Amino acid sequence: MKNGRPPAGPAGSDSRPFGRLLDLGPCEPFRAQAFAESVAVSVARGETPDTLILCRPDRPYVSLGFHQVSSEELEFAELKRRDLPVVRRVTGGGTTFLDPSQVFYQLVYRAQPAPGLSGGPTDFAEALRAPLALLEAFGLPARLRPPSDLVIAGRKVSGNAGGTWEDAHLLVGGLLGTADVEAMAAVVRCPSEGFRTFLEEEMARALTGLDQELPDPPSPAELSRRLRAAFEKFGPWTLAPGPPLPAEEERFLHEVLPRHRDPAWVHLPPIPRAPSAVRRALRVAGARHCLLLEVPGSGEYFVLAEGGKVLSAFRAGPPSSEAPPGEPVLPGGPAWEDLQGTVRSWAGA
Amino acid sequence: MCREPGQTVTVGLTQEFQAQVGRVTRFRGPTPGSFHRQGESLVSLESEKWVGHFSNPIDGTVLEVNEAWYRDPSALGSCPWREAWLYRLLPLESSTARSGGPLSEGGPPGV
Structure with a gap:
């Protein structure tokens, strides 16, 4: 009681x-x-x-x-x-x-x-x-x-x-x-x-x-x-x-x-927010989110994350011309590490 | 709610209530310079899956909003008079504060 x-x-x-x-x-x-x-x-x-x-x-x-x-x-x-x-x-x-x-x-x-x-x-x-x-x-x-x-x-x-x-x-x-x-x-x-x-x-x-x-x-x-x-x-x-x-x-x-x-x-106006690489976070289940991230110099990414861990990621758009939008990001590569760091920081904030 | 020298009123949430709702992730406050009647919903806070709406306890003009709530609400301390105050206003002289509820009354020692 x-x-x-x-x-x-x-x-x-x-x-x-x-x-x-x-x-x-x-x-x-x-x-x-x-x-x-x-x-x-x-x-x-x-x-x-x-x-x-x-x-x-x-x-x-x-x-x-x-x-x-x-x-x-x-x-x-x-x-x-x-x-x-x-x-x-x-x-x-x-x-x-x-x-x-x-x-x-x-x-x-x-x-x-x-x-x-x-x-x-x-x-x-x-x-x-x-x-x-x-x-x-x-x-x-x-x-x-x-x-x-x-x-x-x-x-x-x-x-x-x-x-x-x-x-x-x-x-x-x-x-x-x-x-x-x-x-x-x-x-x-x-x-x-x-x-x-x-x-x-x-x-x-x-x-x-x-x-x-x-x-x-x-x-x-x-x-x-x-x-x-x-x-x-x-x-x-x-x-x-x-x-x-x-x-x-x-x-x-x-x-x-x-x-x-x-x-x-x-249509209430947006509330002021601190600048963040995470442009949008959509919870899909429990601690699992779909995130839209912007990594400076690298471009935008869709990320499926659970807690502070990236589960999968896709490139969304400019500025990189090397990987077209829609391409999966492979674990272990530099882009993956960037995303992992951003997501970890977001989850721990 | 705390009346300070010069009759400024500081509004904050009781520490007990803050403890109940947990880590705050979103905050919407009033606009400085705006006048509000007692009872108007002026502040909303969100923690996980919960949103609290808090009514203005006294007629008055908003002087200042604690913008730290916008920058990083989770980093605020729990003292409603130091780090975690919500807004300050200049009350109408004739206005009487409403008491009770999750808005803090009283204030820091010496005030």
């Missing part, structure tokens, strides 16, 4: 504090992603108990992490072609592609105190007990890969992120019914189609969906029902279902939604 509060435990034993369950069902993308921000205000003000939101998007969309730069991350022409809205979430992490196969859970709880979730704003282990238990109940060898991924045989089936908003903490995530890696790779800005193929292959290795893991995967509605039961049994709170407060609907409609639809919010 940390901070003098009881640990989460199954109902029946049942010292868990009381929480509200909002089961919103299928929602349009902005509601699916951002209704929790309206709930956070109510929770922070003490107008409602700590709350678990369950929902799922009724159409595909793309979500940016709060600090990401839209022009660096997104392939706008592809977003338009696929008619995908972009939602900048208030929580952390990278660019994600969401679709109706996914079921979301969003825990919203007071920053001080946070009964049932004792570890503060990044208490993923306690928050993820329920989805982890559900995967185990499906017979899947799932585990938590710190800090916040649920994986099956090393492949991510659930990504999760946290945030603190209006004096409330949010821990949000979802279970992948289908890992649509083609769509995921298509909407992320890539410097070349070769890199996009490379990215898609990496994502296929790094991600999985329940449709790949189970012979008879549940529908999104059934998955949501099972997830609700898992949170009732293993979640941090004893849940009581309830509707959104009228004030939460009002706030979402008149404050949250207009902010999210404002291009100034979606």
Whole structure:
């Protein structure tokens, strides 16, 4: 027990504090992603108990992490072609592609105190007990890969992120019914189609969906029902279902939604950054990243790195005329050593 | 939040909260010279998979932002009044600070 509060435990034993369950069902993308921000205000003000939101998007969309730069991350022409809205979430992490196969859970709880979730704003282990238990109940060898991924045989089936908003903490995530890696790779800005193929292959290795893991995967509605039961049994709170407060609907409609639809919010200007040889870093799984590096005098490179180690590398562009773009960089050569040093420095920073 | 001589206010995060969120990798702060009401979200910090948004505790004009957060946030120390302050502002005379939450109150010895 940390901070003098009881640990989460199954109902029946049942010292868990009381929480509200909002089961919103299928929602349009902005509601699916951002209704929790309206709930956070109510929770922070003490107008409602700590709350678990369950929902799922009724159409595909793309979500940016709060600090990401839209022009660096997104392939706008592809977003338009696929008619995908972009939602900048208030929580952390990278660019994600969401679709109706996914079921979301969003825990919203007071920053001080946070009964049932004792570890503060990044208490993923306690928050993820329920989805982890559900995967185990499906017979899947799932585990938590710190800090916040649920994986099956090393492949991510659930990504999760946290945030603190209006004096409330949010821990949000979802279970992948289908890992649509083609769509995921298509909407992320890539410097070349070769890199996009490379990215898609990496994502296929790094991600999985329940449709790949189970012979008879549940529908999104059934998955949501099972997830609700898992949170009732293993979640941090004893849940009581309830509707959104009228004030939460009002706030979402008149404050949250207009902010999210404002291009100034979606396309927040870049934040100043220290000069770096790493022009872009895209996490594909765990500590594994795709990096775009610029090595002075040598050119640009795409690098697949894990921690501080280069796994593979390809030349991307000028200034070298000796090796054309797309050529693999061979381990042991001078360029490889340059890249290794840059990546080591980046990982250790 | 710490009121200093000349009524400047320094805003920082409690050491306890900094310890909870871990190594910070991204920071977005307000623009010096801008006026902000109490409660406006002025600062965001990101550590691995978490982003915190922090509201301005008092009406006032931002005088200075700690640009070290932009250069290398992971290198900052944990003292909210020395290395790890977020921003300084000149409060409206009539304004009363909001208390509580992860923003630090008090200050270094002797202030």
